[in-house]
Amino acid sequence: MQIVTKVAEMQDVCRKLRLNGRMLGFVPTMGALHAGHISLVRRARAECDVISASIFVNPLQFAPGEDLARYPRTFEEDCRLLEAENVDVLFAPDAAEMYPQGAVTTVSVAGVGDRLDGASRPGHFTGVATVVAKLFHVVSPQRAYFGQKDAAQLAVLRQMVRDLNFHVELVGCAIVRDPDGLALSSRNKYLSSMERARALTLHRALRQIEHMIASGERRTAQLIAGGMEILKTADEVRVDYLSIVNANTLLPVTSAEAGTLVAVAAYIGTTRLIDNLLVA
Structure with a gap:
């Protein structure tokens, strides 16, 4: 090389x-x-x-x-x-x-x-x-x-x-994840073992929203509320945003249709991490 x-x-x-x-x-x-x-x-x-x-x-x-x-x-x-x-x-x-x-x-x-x-x-x-x-x-x-x-x-x-x-x-x-679901990031190196466990909350929140969509819920206000309930369960996780947006414009949408982007950013201690999913 x-x-x-x-x-x-x-x-x-x-x-x-x-x-x-x-x-x-x-x-x-x-x-x-x-x-x-x-x-x-x-x-x-x-x-x-x-x-x-x-x-x-x-x-x-x-x-x-x-x-x-x-x-x-x-x-x-x-x-x-x-x-x-x-x-x-x-x-x-x-x-x-x-x-x-x-x-x-x-x-x-x-x-x-x-x-x-x-x-x-x-x-x-x-x-x-x-x-x-x-x-x-x-x-x-x-x-x-x-x-x-x-x-x-x-x-x-x-x-x-x-x-x-x-x-x-x-x-x-496609996003590459560790077996437990944490999205790979160079900034994961900053996390202590306890912080890494808390960081999994981002993926769990996305999975909750994915489950709600699969169950028929498409209203973004309800989906965001469901995701936030998961994010609130972890100590020392400060949410920057949890948004459901058009994947091209990044503008909010009212209904999570196919191709919609569900994105989350949060601070785990002092480390800012991001994760997302595209609605199938």
Whole structure:
């Protein structure tokens, strides 16, 4: 696996990877890789001829006081994992390479970027959209792979791709969970054993809503109330939001029809976790 740290070199490498009509798949990450990330790489490997990935902890998507400084960084282990999956090239720039002195341009996705996590973390999706737009320009992949766990992020990026005419297909991949149902996240490393047990409440709340829908309840107010009852059973779980929304616009809906997004975010101690499901 080739490791590249400079924008110009990465552009040249990816240009060569795309020669002769080869399909280039791209998996952007912030590192601290887990089985969820590897599932994206494997999906890309199954669908594309050549694979690129990136590791970059993007400072632009962290607000003051968030966990930028302590976000887990496991670069050497990440490289071993990606190499084992036959990734062709890894882009691993530093912040100065991605945001050179004097850079002022950002990408703001108004509306959808201000909902769910965008409402809770003002400016977060501007940071996400900006870095992903830059990565798309550097890599120019035909397909890019993202986890469904970050459903709001996926909605924001799809809007950006449409609006800015990026020639890339965004592929959303299923959430990967531990056997007990906890959605895999790099931030799970922050949790104590007691906090991890409490974190399962998010999945239980979603399962409760799923059960209510299967039983015929579609009214979102009642579904949210049912989910909140589960969330209230755990100590030291502070709910940020539990919302039922259109998966593309992230606007609230009154009835949970097929394709509707049920999304939850909560603080377990000081760690903010997210989870979701799509209504079948």
